[in-house]
Amino acid sequence: MAIGNFIAGRWRPAERTYSRKNPALPDQVVAEYPLSGRQEAMEAFRAAAAAFPAWRQVPIIERARILQRAARYLSEHLESIARDLAVEVGKPIFEARAEVRRAAEIFEYYAAWAWHPQGFLLASARPGTELRARRVPLGVVALITPWNFPIAIPAWKLAPALLLGNTVVLKPSTLGPCGAVHLVRALEAAGLPSGVLNLVIGPGTPFGQALREVEDLRAVSFTGSVDTGFQLKAALADRPVRLQLELGGKNPFVVWEDADLREAARLAAEGAFFYAGQKCTATSRVIVHRAVYSEFREAFLEAIGRLKIGDPLDEATRVGPLIDAAARENVQRWVKRGLEEGGRILIGGRPLDPGYLYEPTVLEGVPPTASIAQEEIFGPVVTLHPASDLEEAIAMANAVRYGLSASIATRRLDVAEAFLSGVEAGIVHVNQPTAGVEYQAPFGGVKQSGYGPKEQGWSALDFYSDWKTLVVRV
Template structure:
């Protein structure tokens, strides 16, 4: 399969003279040689989206939903193939890869159904001869910049609401996982979506993304990635008068109180810390444990970490595969070395010799909640334990982080659960469930350095992809 750009309904070779490679993180084998796109390719995609905007805007939303349904059917027919290649691209276990593809399918169906929902309201007037009502309209062509850790799910949950609400799209996916996004383009092409409504440009050059963000023809930018890059893009886009939606980093905490179901808490911590090799913005990273049960929980986590199945992500039963790229491997290893210099190492699980980018699942503990390590987003299979004395201290430590994406508490005390909900500064709160659990029909997003702008997913996605128009009609 040759991966090419999808521009104005056509599969076009990138115009650059060079190529970039994708690498299987399990075997380090070269997977694809892909042509480098240029600024000219991105400009062509932007022009196509702009030209198609007016016709797509005025197409009835139930008809727009038809294309999403047909694309979902195509993905479902090719689920096994897509999941297999997704695992090869980023090392996510095959079970998680299948789950991600299915999430994309369900997202398309969900937003197809949103095309049948009301998009305005009637407002009472003080004048009996005036009818006041509102309607929502698309903002226009939008640019979507997506990461490698959910290479088909995130493009889908940005693209699906953008389309159903009448916007055209230019997608710039991660260069580390282009094939997953390519499958999504194949699905929409199979659905015979009108030319120019969806466009996708592959490449590694920073200028490609900058061109997308700078273009006056692009009316909104939705970005998912690191906080550092997100802030740069946010300033750049806002200075051009665009709507901005940023989903960035996380340093998510799980609180375990002494009255908790400890087995349930430990099960969730293991899943939240080690699934996808910890490469989720919602992954559990800080584990805050009440003093009375601290040693018990620590020992349970240590024992469970020793039991983790590590290795070939295509094998059923593997929990922990490699991190996605050599760059990510080097970053996590460096951060772990810094952790060893400043904290107590509880366990660094020995693993059989692996050729790929495998990080040993690791648990640290510290008594210093303000250390640099506990403030950093690691984005690997690493957690840090911190002993707390009471509920007030738990809330204080959760809120200490500059991030505010997700937090969880395990307790059987409803009063403590309600206090946690009211006082933690995060966008998603979990009671007796882990930090990574999300559903597509609910809003997704955080506070502080984790998110900026309207939230993603669910009905709240309409806030970013549309603008409200108020109508006063004499009757």
């Protein structure tokens, strides 16, 4: 199936295309997508700039009703969209369904904000004067999204941006554009005016060139790798452009001596290996109190052994394929490096067929300073580390350049509170997997895991709008 760009309200056939293949069955072509360049990106930005004056004047409640209609479209087409996600990016079908449902709920959530107060009436020190503050849109915003959450991440960027009156150019990853395509179709069906949302599919370099040239650009929200994120930051450093970066993670799961070890093992296994560990919030280090290390290790390996590996369309599958051959080769290199750094494999360590499957893999014996315990792998690989006390566990959890998500399994409130206070992460869990967030709360990391205002919840409203203060003598 050939899919084009969506610019100025029209689906445009592409002059050059590439084939996206099924990572579970690499000989199967899923879709033909555009290989867009700078020209297509500039056309999209011009369309967004032209649409902004009219869109900002549409009442916010009408903008919200468009989001509500789009949410209903997603719900009505949930099963077919979920299957597309599963086939294109290898996401197990149970997670794909949950992601589509979440995208619909995100649209509903932000639509509801239209019925909240949109500003403030403040007391003025001057007689006969009203002091008001109200939100206003920024203008043209660019959204750059990854392949691993192909519909949820575009949804949680798009919904607040559109609700607040901005116009958008959306560029999804070439490895998984289908979620963005479905969102555009939903909003098109919901009656979104032409030019308000534009979709450009293609490689990042020409799109980045366009970003540097567009005079009307007011904000960029990017989710992806640390290196690319900071390159983008440098490229826009001399521009008055707001920037939001959601980057990588090296997320610790701590198991304390009082924890329910079987439950902790399940949480660690699910957080590390569902979707083959291809989540920025996935568990990649498990830190265990020495008193229960051996017992937990046994329970952890048993929990991993119960995870079904295979076809993403199989309802029982929990570990699907990696996104492509390069990703599997990267995982294999990291496992080899872990062995060179003194590690030993407790389970896994091998690629599987068909497709780009890789066994869930656990290594122990590597020092916390080893590169395999320091750098994001983005695959089904975990290192296991003992800790003697809470101070050591927290220090180990913090001893990386990332700070996205962390979790601890414990029954003790004092231990939980000490961990919540001491760990350096944007999202901290107790008795939950490191993976998994809720859209009504701010989401984002610290250190090199993020830059700028947080996504989701009320925090997103502040990123996609500005405050105008009005001083009126009456």
